[in-house]
Amino acid sequence: MSQQTAYPLPPRHKGKLAINALRARRLDEQVIDRFLAEREVPIVEGPKCTFLYRGQADGVAVRHRIVNQPQHVPMKRLEVPEGTTPLWYVTIELPAASRVEYQIEVRQGEAVETFNDPLNPHVAHSPVGSSSVCQAAGYQTPEWVTPQPDARPGELVALTVQSKALRRATHPRVYLPARFRRSSRYPLLVVHDGDDYLDYAAMRTVLDNLIHDLDIAETIVVFTNPGDRLREYPNSAPHARHLTTELLPALEEQLPLIRRSDARCLMGASFGAVASLSTAARNPGVWDNLFLQSGSFVFTDIGSDHGGGPAFDPVVTFMNRYRERPRRVAARMFITCGVYEPLIVPNRSMVPVFESTGARVQYVESRDGHSWENWRDRLRDGLSWIFPGPQKLVYE
Amino acid sequence: MPAEGSADGDGHGATDHRITLLGPQRDPVVDEVMRSLGLEGARVATITAGWRDRERDDTVLVEQLGGRCVNLGLWQRMQQIWDEDPQLEHADRQRRQVLTEMQELYLIGLQKAVEACTRIRGHHPRDARVHRMAVEDVLEIIRELDERHVQRVAEVNDEFFATHEPQHRDPVVRGRHEVGRLVGECEAVVIAGGHVGVLLGTLHMFNLAPVLATAVPDPREPGGVHARVDRPVLAWGAGAMAITERVVLFYDDSVVAPGVAEVLMDGLGLTRGLVALPSATDRLDIKDPDRMRTLTHRCQPRVALPLDPGDRVTLTADGRVPEGTRVFGPDGTATRYAAPVAVASTAGPSAGPSTTPGEEDA
Numbered sequence: 001m002s003q004q005t006a007y008p009l010p011p012r013h014k015g016k017l018a019i020n021a022l023r024a025r026r027l028d029e030q031v032i033d034r035f036l037a038e039r040e041v042p043i044v045e046g047p048k049c050t051f052l053y054r055g056q057a058d059g060v061a062v063r064h065r066i067v068n069q070p071q072h073v074p075m076k077r078l079e080v081p082e083g084t085t086p087l088w089y090v091t092i093e094l095p096a097a098s099r100v101e102y103q104i105e106v107r108q109g110e111a112v113e114t115f116n117d118p119l120n121p122h123v124a125h126s127p128v129g130s131s132s133v134c135q136a137a138g139y140q141t142p143e144w145v146t147p148q149p150d151a152r153p154g155e156l157v158a159l160t161v162q163s164k165a166l167r168r169a170t171h172p173r174v175y176l177p178a179r180f181r182r183s184s185r186y187p188l189l190v191v192h193d194g195d196d197y198l199d200y201a202a203m204r205t206v207l208d209n210l211i212h213d214l215d216i217a218e219t220i221v222v223f224t225n226p227g228d229r230l231r232e233y234p235n236s237a238p239h240a241r242h243l244t245t246e247l248l249p250a251l252e253e254q255l256p257l258i259r260r261s262d263a264r265c266l267m268g269a270s271f272g273a274v275a276s277l278s279t280a281a282r283n284p285g286v287w288d289n290l291f292l293q294s295g296s297f298v299f300t301d302i303g304s305d306h307g308g309g310p311a312f313d314p315v316v317t318f319m320n321r322y323r324e325r326p327r328r329v330a331a332r333m334f335i336t337c338g339v340y341e342p343l344i345v346p347n348r349s350m351v352p353v354f355e356s357t358g359a360r361v362q363y364v365e366s367r368d369g370h371s372w373e374n375w376r377d378r379l380r381d382g383l384s385w386i387f388p389g390p391q392k393l394v395y396e
Numbered sequence: 397m398p399a400e401g402s403a404d405g406d407g408h409g410a411t412d413h414r415i416t417l418l419g420p421q422r423d424p425v426v427d428e429v430m431r432s433l434g435l436e437g438a439r440v441a442t443i444t445a446g447w448r449d450r451e452r453d454d455t456v457l458v459e460q461l462g463g464r465c466v467n468l469g470l471w472q473r474m475q476q477i478w479d480e481d482p483q484l485e486h487a488d489r490q491r492r493q494v495l496t497e498m499q500e501l502y503l504i505g506l507q508k509a510v511e512a513c514t515r516i517r518g519h520h521p522r523d524a525r526v527h528r529m530a531v532e533d534v535l536e537i538i539r540e541l542d543e544r545h546v547q548r549v550a551e552v553n554d555e556f557f558a559t560h561e562p563q564h565r566d567p568v569v570r571g572r573h574e575v576g577r578l579v580g581e582c583e584a585v586v587i588a589g590g591h592v593g594v595l596l597g598t599l600h601m602f603n604l605a606p607v608l609a610t611a612v613p614d615p616r617e618p619g620g621v622h623a624r625v626d627r628p629v630l631a632w633g634a635g636a637m638a639i640t641e642r643v644v645l646f647y648d649d650s651v652v653a654p655g656v657a658e659v660l661m662d663g664l665g666l667t668r669g670l671v672a673l674p675s676a677t678d679r680l681d682i683k684d685p686d687r688m689r690t691l692t693h694r695c696q697p698r699v700a701l702p703l704d705p706g707d708r709v710t711l712t713a714d715g716r717v718p719e720g721t722r723v724f725g726p727d728g729t730a731t732r733y734a735a736p737v738a739v740a741s742t743a744g745p746s747a748g749p750s751t752t753p754g755e756e757d758a
Contacts, residue, residue, distance in 0.1 A: 179449050183478060185489070384650075392647040392655060394446075395633040395674040396420050396589045 007367065008096045011137030013046025019078075019089050027080050032087055041119035042134045047095065049134055051075065052119055053088040057106045060088040063114060064102040065369055066340040072105070096138035098367040099374065100340065101131035124373045125200050133373070144209040145202045145376055151212035152178030156204065159222075161250050165241040168227055172247070174255070175204065175221040177211050185256050186220045187263040187387050189291075190243060192233065192272030194223020200372035206379045214389040215380060220255055222247070230311045233268075233275040234296075235318035240279040244286050262331060265289035265386050269375045270296050270343075274315050281322070281329040288331040291382045293375045294338060297346040299323055319346075328357035334385050335361060336378040338368035412713045413625045415639065415666060418632040419707035420675050426460040426586065426630065429708060433628060437464060438583040445470035445598040446590020446634045457588065465586070466578055470598035473571045477601070480567040484560055491556045492597075495549060495661075502545040503658055509538045510656045510690060517686050535693050542659045542694055546642065549661045553600075562601065575602045582627065589633015589674065592645070596638050596663065605664040608639075614668075614714065622714045623666045636672040636703055641665045644695065646673065648681040657691050667715040671695040673724075676702035688728025699733060700724040 016024075022035050036054065043050040053060045053075060060075040075088035094100060101124055105114045116123055117132035124133045135141075157174045173194060177186070197203040203223075210216045224247070226232045232239040243266070252259055266276035266287045273295030280287040299319035300306050306316045333354055337347035344365070351363045362385050368374035416429060430436055440461050444451045451471040458465055478485035513534045521527030562568045579585065585608060587595075599605070609623035629639065637643045646657040673680065681687055692700045701709065701723050709721050717723065717733050725731035 181449065183475065388650075390591060390593075391650060392645045392658075393593050393634075393660075394589075394591050395637060396422065 008138035011046040011096050013048060017045055017048055017050060017091065018043050019050045019052075019091065023078060027078070027084065029084050032080070032084070036119065041117065044135070044137050046137060047093045048091050049094050049136060050089055050091045051102075051104075051117070051134070053104050053106070053117070054085055054119070055088075055106070056086060057088070057108055059107040061105045061107075062090060062092070062102050063105050064100050066100060067342045067344065094134070094136035095367055096136065098134075098136035098340070099139050099369075099371075099377075100134045100136070101369055101371050101373075102134060103131055124371060126372050127196055127200070131371075136367075139367075142377055142380065144213065144215075144380055145206055147205050148209050148212065151208045153208050154178050154204065154211070155180070156198075156223075159250075159254075161242075161247055163242045163246050165238040165246060166227060166232065167238075170224065170227075170242065170247070172222050172224045173198070174251075175207055175223065177218040177220070178208065179218070180220075182256050184218070185258045187217055187265070188248075188251065188257050189219050189221045189265045189267060189383075189387070190247070191221060191223045192266075192268030192275050193225065193229075195225050196372065197269075197375075198223055201376035201379065203376070203379065206376065207383075210380055210383060211389070214391040214394055215384045216389045217387040219383075219387050220251075220257060222251060229271060233271040234311070234314040235274065235278040236314075237282065239275060240282040243279050244283040248286070261286055261288035263387075265291055267291035267293075267382075269293035269372075270370065271315075273297070274318070277329060278318055281327075284327075284329065289386050290330045290333045291386055292333065292335045293378060293382075294336065294341060294343050294370050295347060295350070296343060297350050298343075299346060299349075319350075323353060326353050326357050328359050330359055332360045332386065333362070334382040335363045336375070336382060337363075337365055338370060338374045339365050340368060341370040343370065413628045414710050414713060415625055415629045415631065415715060416708065416710045417636045417672060417701070417703055418630065418709075419703045419705045420589065421632050422705070424456060424460050425708075426457065427462070429630060430461065430584070433630075433710075435584050435628060437462065439581065440465040440584045440586050441579045441582040442467045443470055443585070443587045443595075443599075443604075443635065444590065445474070446588060446592065446595035446638075447471070448591060448594055454588075457586070461586070466582065468575050468578055468602075470575070470602055471594065473575070474598050474601060477565075477567040477571060481565055484562055484565060484568075487556065487560045491552060494552055498545070498548060498552070499658070499660070502541065503656065506538065506541055506658060507656050509534060509541060513538065513690055514686060535690065538690070539694060546659055546662055553661075563603070568601065572602050575604070576607050579604075579607050579627075584628040584630065587629065587631040587635030587639065589635055592634035592637050592643060593660065595634050596643065596661065599638055599664060605666065608664070609666050616714070622668050624713070625666060625715075629666070632703065633674045636674055637663060639664045639666040640670055640672050641667060642671055642698065644671050644673070644691075646676075646691070647679050648684075648687065649679065657694065659694075667711060669698050670701045670711075670717050671698045672701055672703055674703045675705075676700075676724075677704045682728075682730075685728050688724060689726070690728075692724045692726055692728050696726075702730070 018039065025031060041052050051062045062073040064071055073090055073092060075090040078087040078089060080086055103114045104117050105112060116130060120132045122133040122135065123130045155176045157176060159172050159174050161170045163170050191197050207221060211218055251257060264287050266279055268276040273292035276290050276292055280290055296315055297319050298306050298308050298312050298316050300316060304316060306312055335347060335351060337344050351361055355361045364378060364381055366374060366378060418429065442454065442457060442465050444454050444467060448471055451469060454467055516530045516534055519527060608629060609625045611621040612624045614620040614622040631639055640663045643660040643663045644657055645660050647655045699717055701717055712718055719733060719735055721733045722730055723733040
């Protein structure tokens, strides 16, 4: 069942855009300085977002990754008197509540340089670097992603598991909720790319807050990390074997877990979602919940040419085979995807396929891209659906 | 000094103690209420088991009670029982797992029925009578689901108590004795909010119902009984819910989708003819008349009693809602309570304080 996303109403803006008002003025260095000092950049006016760059260049452009849109958007140079540092601008229309990561591309002769927007302090981080962030009208950073003073922090405990399946030692980190008690029994969430979820999606803080707010059940969360990600995550038998026959028994031996498939969840983003799906598929009846974010569920309807490069070969083989003969791999699946990422098409396509297996599917889209902050912002919806908190039982 | 009942009671004289239900105590007014009830300086037994492992974080409550109180420590005592009697702990864990699964399955059916009710109500009627009958039918189905669920929960609890006989196990016997003694030394009892399931579990394990109240003949209902509390009781949040006849869970503002109010189980039955709805204005979508009508209909014949910040309702001596109290009426809107004129039961099937499931008064 897909969930209709409740976006805010389309933003409105009356009057001239700030950049047009500036263009009508007599410009000098001070006027432009003041114009920039008085505004956040990009300038968000209703649906219009004006990107700016100040400096000498032969060409400047905004680079973003919104699918089906020109991803290289050239800026125009504002006419300024000689001797004044040039100002470049472009206005892009973005729907309400959009969140777009981008960089500025500057060309000097043949040399092209791409970097974060020096006028914009909002930066999102990821394992491959950082990007500037444009938050369109109506987007709000959820309050539960920042530390709340009254939320008791959980504890992160290091663990080492010798894996015969992977032929290496794995070093997951285990989150024990605040007020953890050995006499209680907890559901288990296993997270792929665990350190990235902790570092770039604030997942430790999110767990502390959501558990404190009773949005999610007190849960033991295991943050796992890949060795060779491109080998271990796309439908790898050793990886699935490791999680199910090595990690899970070790956890159940050491921690007070509810030993039932409906109290276990595998979670991951991108290739981590494929790893979650394929692990559950290889071990029916073990992992009954899946939380899949922007899954790299690339498939082909004709032939095998998918255009995703060799890393996607095993993914496409797995997904094509699954689509030929869909079967229930989990009882409940929470799936999220950003509408600005190329993976929106395969994710949308897979929802009815998963539903056809009898799984209960909750599908949520957001006006966002293939990014850790997008995945962060969907954590409350997903986790509270997978392991709901005791809100309905607590009456202060 | 223990409070005496006012003149509107039903003639129990010196034992005319009352239950007072309060709104949430985030900004506590327990001290004021105690004063107004003539209980200033009274020794009070407190129950904060709904706070679970924070049971003893009761500094504010102790201050409000002027330090003259004893926390019964029911949650901690329960943990001790589990430590001393792992067999019972295992059996209780299994019971709770069964109840959880029952609740989940009941909820699946309930959600569909409530959804059907909403659709039928939203239908533009070509014949008003047909439409009304269809709404009544689906509401009846919802009520049947509720009743069957409560009955089955009671059966599971009865079976647990009959099979494992906690009332005959040493740690439980010791705990009950100690709790009974502590309550006996107090002039009033305060039951705070928290996790209603945990709170009910501890209240049942230590068989608090007969400790707090006595079953007496109900003059309004020939052959019936009602609970007469043996000392004044103050309760709020989950505490207020737990001492009523029926515990209804509700939370319309859940993260993923609007929740459906669900019956958890019968409470201790110290009150008559009411369903306590703590923080109702916060937790219920009171602007949605359909949801509210469905909820109040499901509560019938009991009356839906909101307990919002600042609310304070001292029940009649036989544990009923007094005239003029703000309640949710049959149309789901807030109104002033007027007791039914006819001499008939306004309570549901349960009457009098409920003992621990499956056993006689201890």
